[in-house]
Amino acid sequence: MLSRNIVKCSFLVFAGSVSIAAAQTDNPNRSDKAATPDTQKVRILSYAADVAPMISKACLPCHAAASENPSGLALDNFEMLMKGGEHGKPVVAGKPDESSLFTKLSAKPPFGRQMPRKRPPLSPEEIGLISNWIVQGAKP
Numbered sequence: 001m002l003s004r005n006i007v008k009c010s011f012l013v014f015a016g017s018v019s020i021a022a023a024q025t026d027n028p029n030r031s032d033k034a035a036t037p038d039t040q041k042v043r044i045l046s047y048a049a050d051v052a053p054m055i056s057k058a059c060l061p062c063h064a065a066a067s068e069n070p071s072g073l074a075l076d077n078f079e080m081l082m083k084g085g086e087h088g089k090p091v092v093a094g095k096p097d098e099s100s101l102f103t104k105l106s107a108k109p110p111f112g113r114q115m116p117r118k119r120p121p122l123s124p125e126e127i128g129l130i131s132n133w134i135v136q137g138a139k140p
């Protein structure tokens, strides 16, 4: 019959969006605070597979080289994204808080409006994915 597999998606858990009630076998009193990430379970996100589909849907209507292209920020492809626009590079690998590609998605961006402008904001999962992609080194 149905066997229930608990799939751990630890790399995508974002701001308490999901809570899985699972049988806790960990002893809360254990003394080793091993915070070593289980790297075997973490999939390295890539621009092509994970980020580009979101960007082409939500951002390209404006941020395409052939379109309005505000602030000279064309997001047609990985190279253009990393090159940035008039206000510098929107991605600082490893540092989402310094990356406007991430900070502009929040309700209170450090400058200007929340992106995507005039559209519904990205979901917490999508924003978390962009953050994780940057944390993991913003690979093509």
Ligand code: HEC
Pocket: 055, 058, 059, 060, 061, 062, 063, 070, 071, 073, 085, 086, 087, 088, 090, 100, 101, 104, 111, 112, 113, 114, 115, 116, 117, 118, 119, 122
């Ligand atoms: C309806 C048009 C529109 C859409 C769609 C849109 N943007 Fe923008 N974007 C703008 C405008 C206009 C500005 C300049 C004003 C501002 O910063 O708020 C801008 C500015 C930005 C900047 C700052 C660039 C800089 O260095 O000054 C970033 C980063 C950005 N957008 C990312 C995105 C991302 C990521 C998406 C998709 C999730 C997106 N935008 C979708 C219109 C849009």
